Amino acid sequence: MERQTGIAMWRQIADEIRQSIAGGEYAAREILPGEMALAERFGVNRHTVRSAIAALVREGVLRAERGRGTFVEKRDRLRFRVGPRTRFSEGIAGQSSSGEGRLLRSGTEEADSVTADALGIAAGEKLVRVEMLYLVDRIPISVATNFFPAERFGDIAGHVRRTRSITAALAACGVGDYSRKWTTITARHADTADRQALSLSPGAIVLHGTALNVDAAGTAIQYANTRFAADRVELTVD
C-alpha cells in the first residue's frame, strides 16, 4: 500500500481483497475480518477500508450486514484450457451447467495488415467480424472479436445468431473440425468498452488472448481476439 501514486488507497485495498478471494484465501460465504482488523492490517483508517468494501459490494464481490459482518459472495476462478482443441463450450463443461454465448455485434469490413497477415490473405480483403460475449452462471466471463474471411464465411454471422456458438456456425459453413494453431497471451487494463461488456470496475485487468484457428487442411479460418476478466478465470496450458 503506497500513497501518492495516483491510485487511491481504498482502491489498492479493494484490489488486494478481490485478489485474495480469487486466489482462494477466503472461501465463498466466509466472513471477512472486521473493519478495524483490516484497517490495522493495511495501516489505514477504518473509513478507508469502508470505501474499499463499499466498492467491492457494488461489484457484487462482498455483502455487508450491519451487526454481523462482511461476507464473500463470489466463487472461485473458472478454468479454461488453452490448446489445440480449445472451444468455449467444452471448456466450461463440468464446472458449470449454464454457459452461454451471445452475439453482440457483427459486420463486414476490410482486413488490416495484422489480421490479414495472421489469416494469410491480402490486406484490404473482406472479413466478417463477429463480437461475442460469453457468460457462465449469468456472470460475464469474456468478450471475443472474431474475424473470418468473407469469401468463404459470408453467412457465418447469421449462423452464429441462430446457434449462439462459433463451433456450430463453422459446422454450418462446412467446417466439421478445426484446431488451434497458435495462441498468444498478454494482460492489460480493461478499456472502456471491455469494462462495460464485462461489468468490470476501472483499473480491472483482462487476460488478452490472440489466436488463430485452422481447418483440417491447415487453412486459416478464424482470427480471434478474446478478453477474459482476469479475476474470474485462469488459463491452463497442457
Add this chain to the structure above:
Amino acid sequence: MERQTGIAMWRQIADEIRQSIAGGEYAAREILPGEMALAERFGVNRHTVRSAIAALVREGVLRAERGRGTFVEKRDRLRFRVGPRTRFSEGIAGQSSSGEGRLLRSGTEEADSVTADALGIAAGEKLVRVEMLYLVDRIPISVATNFFPAERFGDIAGHVRRTRSITAALAACGVGDYSRKWTTITARHADTADRQALSLSPGAIVLHGTALNVDAAGTAIQYANTRFAADRVELTVD
C-alpha cells in the same frame, strides 16, 4: 477515462499510453503527439497530460525534450513460449543477446498443502525454495519462486548460485532432461514485493504462471511460480 474511480486521471492516461506503446501503436524512438493533442484526445486539461508524461519519463518509458517533443524509449514486448520444453534461457534466444538470471534468495522450508499436492509429496516435507530474477538487456522481466523436494535437491541452491540457471543446476543434481507437465496462467496487480523486484509502478500488472516440471521418469521435481511484468512480455502457446 473515468473520474472518481480511485485512480487519478493522470495515472489512467499514463497506463493507456504505456499500453499503446507495448501494443505497438507507437514504435520505439517515435515521437508522441503533442500535449495539447493528447489533452484533447483524453478529454482533460494539458496539466493532467503533463503529469502522466512525467510519470512515464520517471519510469523510463518516455523521454521529453524541450522544443522537440516526447519520444518513446522502450522496446516491444518479449515473447515467451509456454509448452513442454519451456526454459527461460532458450526462450529469449534470438530476441536479445543478454539474458541473465539472478538468485535473489534461497532457503529451506516445509511444504504447504498446495505445493505438496502439486509435487506429490506430503504436506510438511522439506522443500528448497529458490527465488530468481530474470533480466533481458538489463531490464527485469520476471521473478520466479521455485520449490524443489529437499530430499533429492538439497544442494540445488548452491548450484543455482554458481551457474545462475535452473536447467544447469538440475543437471548438476542428476536431472539431464525434464519437461513441463502443466502451466496455469492468471493476471493480477503486482504486489509490493513484485513491484520492487521488477521496478514496476503501483497499479502495474503481472502475468502469473504456475507450473510443474517433471523428470524423464515423470516424477515431479520443480513447482514454479513466475510473475512476468505484463507490459514487457507476451506468452505464446503452441
Add this chain to the structure above:
DNA sequence: AAATATTTGTCCGTATGTATT
C-alpha cells in the same frame, strides 16, 4: 430476559491531493 460487547452505518470536521481555469 437483560446487560454488554461487537460489528456495520452515518454524521461531523479538517487536511491534503487532484484537476480545472
Add this chain to the structure above:
DNA sequence: TAATACATACGGACAAATATT
C-alpha cells in the same frame, strides 16, 4: 503562478443491528 472545486484520507462520536454472556 494562483484561485477554485472536488476527491481522498483521517479522526472522533454516536446510532443501529446483531451476537454473546
